[in-house]
Amino acid sequence: MQQLPLIAGADSRHALDALFINAPLRDYELRPRTNDYTLPVLGMAYIATYAQQRGFNVGVLDAEAHGLSIGATARIINEAKPRWAAMNLLAPTYEMSARIADQLEAGIALMVGGHHAKAMPDRVLADPRMRHLRALVLGEGELRVAALLEDEQSRRTLPGVLWRDQLLGTRAAGIPTDPKTGAAILSPDINSLPYVNRAFLPQDPYQAAPTATDRRLAGQRLWLGGISPQGHWEANIVGSRGCPYNCTFCGAAVSANPDITIRVRRPENIIGELDQLHDEYGVTAFRFVDDLFLGVGRVIDEQMDAFTRNRIGDRYVWDATGRINVLDRLIDADLHRLVTNGLREVALGIESGSDRILSAMDKRITAEMTERVARRLVAHGVGVKGYFILGFPGETRPDLDATVQHIRNLWAISDQHPGDVRASVFEFRPYPGTPVWQALTDERGYAPDDLLAYGDVDLTRDGADESMRQRDEFNFSVGIQFGDVPLYEVRSTLAMLTREQHERNQGELGKAA
Incomplete structure (x- = not known):
């Protein structure tokens, strides 16, 4: 051949x-x-x-x-x-x-x-x-x-x-x-599956420069986990399959996946993959991309007990997705244990600053809860990456304004603490099989063909060229106004927030250099 x-x-x-x-x-x-x-x-x-x-x-x-x-x-x-x-x-x-x-x-x-x-x-x-x-x-x-x-x-x-x-x-x-x-x-036994052969992934592991949070914490955490000013190797990893939540816009919603058995990998199985990636590729930073790693209290306890026994925080740093309502129930000792075990950043599905929209999304959180959780995380030196959706069905201008203010509140909180807050903003897109898809087609009469008419959007025209460069793959849309705010204003707001986040990133790197 x-x-x-x-x-x-x-x-x-x-x-x-x-x-x-x-x-x-x-x-x-x-x-x-x-x-x-x-x-x-x-x-x-x-x-x-x-x-x-x-x-x-x-x-x-x-x-x-x-x-x-x-x-x-x-x-x-x-x-x-x-x-x-x-x-x-x-x-x-x-x-x-x-x-x-x-x-x-x-x-x-x-x-x-x-x-x-x-x-x-x-x-x-x-x-x-x-x-x-x-x-x-x-x-x-x-x-x-x-x-x-x-x-x-x-x-x-x-x-x-x-x-x-x-x-x-x-x-x-x-x-x-x-x-x-x-x-x-x-539903195969995920603990019996072989570790992913990274030869199949052209961009993972990858070489990454230190983040702003890495640099700000350099003196306090002494470059734990092999994170150095010269850069390091990172890899993505899955710790579980399935999600017990039912966020209406999400393809992983439990109501859309009744056949999925929720399973979490044994801690020893996960640690074995971390060590294998370190031994083979020199990886010292990991990103858990599944929903459950910091999404269920029992799972957090079990994983952190094993991380402590294996001194993971002395060797590696890691990022993970988390559930705001679960993190809100953790006490300071729990957060300290996460940091000691190498937690660097938590990705949170914040989605909106409007409690009305959060309820429509079935997020089971409030804007006040999010700000409380973010304050505690960044005070412990943990970075927060927040995901937000603009243009959700039924969103009004006050709802959109509340999200903009929410993001700025979170930035202001991070300015007072060692951890950083990054906002990643997206235009709403409907996915078939999700609860909101059913509502749009069954209750609001949208044709599936129209909801599937995805196209890419060049948001650099909104004056956010460099800030949009690294998120080009996420700028796509079905071109429908689902809320009260005109679509062009939704996109302009998205570009504005992304540009402001980019400017903050550059400022953080400049201060830490």
């Missing part, structure tokens, strides 16, 4: 059993990328790693990470000639994925999975551009993808695998012969 550029993790000496493709968010032939880093496709890498362990030759083509065009992505797949092409379908990238699939050569079988495939399987199966589709996998795919690579006919007994009968034109589905085995296939 010829050496093919941009395909990660494959053995170029042998034919490919499967090529896993992460489609680009837009056709980069029309407008090139402006950012140079994108989040790694950990879920896809898990599936590729498991298939590789089972003896299959697989690779990953991350077209988003490489900023590829639709045509270039299809050409690379066709030149690689895999037995299977596998795609993760997401609502914002579905159109890109379908256009790539439409250009695949006839000898390449197609399998798909991902949130969009799960939320709208019949729509995907009926798409004529998906004519090569031979398996649509609902939910976690490690075991079923490996079975399909072993024998395509196994789909007949695999639960949660769909395809279209070519003769009858009807939907067909696998029926497990043993219901107990079928349930185990749908």
Whole structure:
């Protein structure tokens, strides 16, 4: 087999059993990328790693990470000639994925999975551009993808695998012969899965410069965890699967995923991966990207007990997502233990400064609670990265103004403490299968085709060029005004806040230098 550029993790000496493709968010032939880093496709890498362990030759083509065009992505797949092409379908990238699939050569079988495939399987199966589709996998795919690579006919007994009968034109589905085995296939034991082979991820681990929080805490924390002024290596990691919460806009909402069993990795399993990444790549900083690592009190206690026993805080630093209402219940001793064990930054889904909108989102928090939690975190030297949504359905101008003021309040709080607050602001986008999607289609009468009309938005025109550069991949929209504020004002507010955050970042780095 010829050496093919941009395909990660494959053995170029042998034919490919499967090529896993992460489609680009837009056709980069029309407008090139402006950012140079994108989040790694950990879920896809898990599936590729498991298939590789089972003896299959697989690779990953991350077209988003490489900023590829639709045509270039299809050409690379066709030149690689895999037995299977596998795609993760997401609502914002579905159109890109379908256009790539439409250009695949006839000898390449197609399998798909991902949130969009799960939320709208019949729509995907009926798409004529998906004519090569031979398996649509609902939910976690490690075991079923490996079975399909072993024998395509196994789909007949695999639960949660769909395809279209070519003769009858009807939907067909696998029926497990043993219901107990079928349930185990749908929710694999995450502690028995192999650690992700990072060869499948072109940008993870990655070399990172110290953050403003790192620099501000240099004297107090003595560069614990190997964070140095010269830079360090970071990696993303998953500590659990599933989420018990029901935020109405989120694809992970529990009501949208009744089939998902919530599971947390054993602390020893997680620590083993941290040490493996350090030994192999020199990684000293980690980011837990799952919802539960700091989202359930019991999980926090169990993980921190193990981190203390293994002196993790003496060797590494780490960031994690957290739930505001859970963190609000922690006492100062709990926060001190988190810091001692290496916690550097918490990502919080703050979303809005309006309690009315927070209630509509089913966030189970208030703006006052968020400010209280942020104050305690930054006082302990922990950074806060807050995510915010503008233009949520029903949002009024006072709601939007409350969010702007909320962000500025959080900045003012951080100015008085060693920890930093960063605001990351997004335009609302509806995702199929979520509670808010159901409300928009069933109660407000929006057509699914209109809600799926994703397009990229060039917000640099709002005078935020450099501040938008590193978040280019997130600037997309369906172009619908869902609240009372005109869409152009929502976007102008987004650009204004992003520009102000960028200026704060530059100022923090200047003060700490």
